[in-house]
Amino acid sequence: MEEASPLSESSPLSEASIVIDLKASLLRELDTLWGNANEAENFTIFRTPHNISQTKKNLFEPSVISIGPFHRGQKHLRAMEEQKMRFLRDFLFRGDHLSLDLCISEMKLFEGRTRRCYSETFDDLDSNAFVKMMLLDGCFVLEYFSKWYGGGDLYEVGWNSNFINRDLLLQENQIPFFIVDKLYELIGLNQDDRMDFVKYIAYGLLPIGSIIQDPRTETPYTIIANTLAEFPDPPVEIHHLLHLCYHYLVPNPGIPVVLNSKPFDLTRMFSANRIIKGLLHRFRSRVLRGRSPHSTPRSLSVALPNSAWNISSMVIPSATELKQKGLKFKPKSNPKHMLDISFEYGALKIPRLIFDDSTELIFANLLAFEHSKYGKENIPFTSFVAFLDNLVNTPNDVTILQECGIVENWPGSEEELAHFINQVTKGTSFTSDHYLMELVSEVKRYIESHRMKSSWKRQREKLFRDYFSSPWKVISLFAAFILLVLTSIQTFYAVYAYKYPPSS
Structure with missing residues (x-):
């Protein structure tokens, strides 16, 4: 007869082991949280609630390119990963001082802050994978609009910019804008150039016919001004590209x-x-x-x-x-x-x-x-x-x-x-x-x-x-009015005579 194992499911030692393992697992998950009582206030990039997206998924899922971790790795989006690598190469060619080591180390410094912007944790992405995603996606956004800004031809690579613009405005397809800002800073351009560049991004993404107000002059814009200096200023803090468009379309009305x-x-x-x-x-x-x-x-x-x-x-x-x-x-x-x-x-x-x-x-x-x-x-x-x-x-x-x-x-x-x-x-x-x-x-x-x-x-x-x-109806109404006046006079004199009787 086979003896029962001392660590059978019903043994106290086995139950204690399960409790210890569960505790360790929960502690690991708790360690991934940031410990900030107001951590939800840091979230700027969200997955669309199911009650909104369930009947119209095509409005929230990218069709040609993934930006950020939510849709990373999907099969139909993998073709654009090669384009991201080309844009990283183009970015590194912008100056002799730029190097891959410098870019990776700078993105590494922003990893924790970037993770805290998302309403979900991504434990399946280790540090290297996450930093690689930040660098490739940030360089893509920067180079994509830089090529437009500089008059380059995007169609030479074989894809339609209308589809990319569409994907860059999806709530689930964003990276924090401070990544793009940091990469722009590494190029070595000044703040004025950066301001014009952000304005150009906004103009490129805004829908046709949108109305923009210049907060300084309260002048509405329906087409781009002759100079970007005349275009309304972007917000001081930009969460991401969708937030940038939201600022121009809904300017604190x-x-x-x-x-x-x-x-x-x-x-x-x-x-x-x-x-x-x-x-x-x-x-x-x-x-x-x-x-x-x-x-x-x-x-x-x-x-x-x-x-x-x-x-x-x-x-x-x-x-x-x-x-x-x-x-x-x-x-x-x-x-x-x-x-x-x-x-x-x-x-x-x-x-x-x-x-x-x-x-x-x-x-x-x-x-x-x-x-x-x-x-x-x-x-x-x-x-x-x-x-x-x-x-x-x-x-x-x-x-x-x-x-x-x-x-x-x-x-x-x-x-x-x-x-x-x-x-x-x-x-x-x-x-x-x-x-x-x-x-x-x-x-x-x-x-x-x-x-x-x-x-x-x-x-x-x-x-x-x-x-x-008819005249007879008018006469009847007039007669009623005269009767009312006479009755009022009669009532007045009757009351007056009663209150002030004539002296004998």
């Missing part, structure tokens, strides 16, 4: 200018209504008693405000509904940025928007970055896209915005654009204190006052139709 339309005076309306109703009541009771029902004037009814109207709700009616309610749409002249929307005297003024093949990808990744970095509190771009989603429900809504010059849809149909706008915000959320809350509330107040004005207009027309449509 603040609260939009919302001018109130002339308010509708409810007090005056209801006061006039009470006087008229009183006159008619006295007239019916004293003069028209005994007349046929067909000739008896009917009482007025005034529509009161709907108490169930939720003025703080985010939802705004579609463009079709707003047009039916009397609102107008106008392209905003000289907008400061693409979020510069205002509502003035019954007109929604929205900057002109151009939608092309890249718009959906850029919108989706800007939304994902804003939610990943800022949560639900400071997300003006999400508020802006949700506002568009409210305006556009059907192809007819797109047509309305096209006809008034707000929307220009280059490649697609009205159906495709409506579908895109309705789908792009799925998975995102925000608090009620959002960027466009005041504007939405103002539009709703205008709609409600317009509805009440329309109701009062109908009642006024009914009043004139019932009481002023």
